[in-house]
Amino acid sequence: MSTTADIIIHNGRVRTMDDSRPFAEAVALAGNSILAVGSDAEVKALAGTTTRLVDARGATVMPGFNEAHMHIFGGSVGLGQLSLMGVKGFDALKSAVLAYAAANPDMPLLEALYADYTILSEDERVSRHHLDAIIADRPFVMMAPDRHTAWANTVALDKAGILNGRDVGVGNEIVMGADGLAAGELREGNAFGPIMALSATGGREMLGGATGGDPAHVTPAERATDIAVLKQGLAYCASLGITSFQNMDGNLYQLEMLQEIEDTQGLPVRARMPFHMKNFMPLTDLEKKAAAWRARFDSDKLRCNFVKVFMDGVTEGETAVFVDDYAHKPGWKGEPLFSAGHFNEIAVEADRLGLPIAVHAIGDGAVRMVLDGYEAARDANGKSDRRNRVEHIEVVHPDDIPRFAELGTVASMQPTHPPGSAGLPLEPYLTYIGRERWPYAFAWKRLVEAGAKMVFSTDWPVSPLSPLSCIRDAMTRKRWADDMPDQRLSLDETLAAYTRTGAWVEFMEDRKGVLKPGYLADVVVLSAEIGQAIAQETADIAVEMTICDGRVTYEKS
CATH class of the missing domain: 3.20.20.140 (Metal-dependent hydrolases)
Known part of the structure; x- marks a missing residue:
């Protein structure tokens, strides 16, 4: 390892997460490894003519965050979908959906996230008839925060071929109405999967979780679109101080796209994927x-x-x-x-x-x-x-x-x-x-x-x-x-x-998760000292810089 640092982060409240030395003032990085952790004087002595000095201004410096349960493809796609977080009542729902529909006139399936089970009221469950009263001429689906229940309007149910119901397997359900037709509520992936297949991505982001399988056929243009979407999601992870994530749905399609990103420009976040x-x-x-x-x-x-x-x-x-x-x-x-x-x-x-x-x-x-x-x-x-x-x-x-x-x-x-x-x-x-x-x-x-x-x-x-x-x-x-x-x-x-x-x-405790010489250079620099913040204010702390594998993957402008 070089004895000259490429990056030195100094004047910080360094939370190493290493019990043998919980706090320090500075960290030096060389290549993709941590060169030194110590006082400002000790670490700055490792600076060379090309070393970049980063002043943490007394704020927290700590190991990059490891998001231990997420869904990178679905989350990346969701960045472009309508968020209904905090929306309550029919009128508010209608206003949000119509505005989103007007802004996306060519979207084959209008998709919304974070629709509470009680989005209408404490005791009224959403049906396709409610959604038809909002938008009846374009397929629309909204997903509960847990992503295990969805609600679709009639045209979406019809186009997906499930308006008359369908066997969707154990643990899944197309809720049926008294009229013998689907009521609009879809429980679990097999039930709402046919709806998601109507989307611009063809529901490919759902396959790793819903079926564990790969898309039957993907054109080069579709694959390029999917990779671009993944890159947006990965950059978003880096902007939040995340240097590692553990995915909870997996298929070969996602793995090969992530490998292509790594081979061509380098993944900005470490990824651990499962076989589903x-x-x-x-x-x-x-x-x-x-x-x-x-x-x-x-x-x-x-x-x-x-x-x-x-x-x-x-x-x-x-x-x-x-x-x-x-x-x-x-x-x-x-x-x-x-x-x-x-x-x-x-x-x-x-x-x-x-x-x-x-x-x-x-x-x-x-x-x-x-x-x-x-x-x-x-x-x-x-x-x-x-x-x-x-x-x-x-x-x-x-x-x-x-x-x-x-x-x-x-x-x-x-x-x-x-x-x-x-x-x-x-x-x-x-x-x-x-x-x-x-x-x-x-x-x-x-x-x-x-x-x-x-x-x-x-x-x-x-x-x-x-x-x-x-x-x-x-x-x-x-x-x-x-x-x-x-x-x-x-x-x-x-x-x-x-x-x-x-x-x-992840069986990687010997090389990441703490700031220690010889460990991988995965670091996040925050805008304040997290230990001094009132708990309620923690969410207001910003990420100033994220470094993964020794490379700056995000820097606040």
Whole structure:
């Protein structure tokens, strides 16, 4: 390694996330590695005639953020879609949709994001008739914040061939009306996938999650468009201080596009992608595809080394799986996407192949099934450091909390998701899970205190991507009732969940996630000292500079 720095960041409050030296004043970078961390005098002595000096002006300098659960292709596409965040009531919805339609006269499918389940009112569910009253002559669809439920108007349902309903498989539903036609509400990807296929991208951004497969045919022009969209999303990540992301949907199409970007201009963000195992795929795909992709994509910039699975849906769509009945719907617990036996087979085989698993599990019943599968893998193959994950864990049964530490299972959670936080409504969520389950919902502190490793993320585009906003949400979460436990973590615990623990879960703790000599040069410079900010003000802190692999990937103008 060179002894002369290419970049020196000085006069900062350097939060190294390294327990052996938590704070410093300056960091020196040479090539794609950290050359030194120390005092201003020590580090500035490494400057040469071409060294760039960056004055942090007393603000926080820290490892780049590791967004541990997101969807890069869908999020990138979403940057050009209508946001309905904060929109309430029919009139406001109509105004927003018509303005968006007028501004996009040639768009084949008008798409909106962040439509609350209660966007009309607390007790009126959206139907195609509501949407027809807003716009009837152009296909329109809007997606719930969780992206597990969508609502479409009649022309969209008709053009997609689902106005009369269709078998969409277990755990998915085209809600039907009393007239025998689709009511407009579409639950889970198989149900709204035909609608998304009407879009300008042909729904290609959905395939990695909905089917785990690749588009049947893509023209060179379509591929070029998709790559351009991905580049916009990657640049957006860099602008928010993100230097690594872990994707939660995956297919070969996305991997090859990201590899092309890396080969031609360099990825501005490190990417970890999964093989997405669906319930209709043969078990042999784990060896033929997942293990093969791991061998093919295995660099520090782009890796494909884990398996993603969906066990259930979401609570508001009544597709999450619970141990006991939904509080508002006696007799209904939800239906898992995999049987216990089927998932256990997958867990055992993935573990045999050395592939970690990340499983979407919202309800406590789904969480228990996932933990049972990880236990089956341990019993079959012996104990190993696999770093399997459970994604979301919106509700966990108290009996299962200690099992996370016992099985070495990572709790992957989103501070932007609790109802009442980040602008989300309390209902219908609180009513659906019932008062008895409230203390075990989004139980970050309970899990950490029980010894679970935890990573934080946003699930973008389910929630806005900014890590600083997410940290604010984690630090300002309000209790739903005075007798509820306070689930907030400390600032240090929260920052660790966004940096070094994210690196650990990727098996990259030996080279990123902390600022330490010899580690990869992934750094973010903020506009203020995060430790001095009032928690509510954290989201107002700006990213001044992002450096990934020693290259400046974003700089505030």
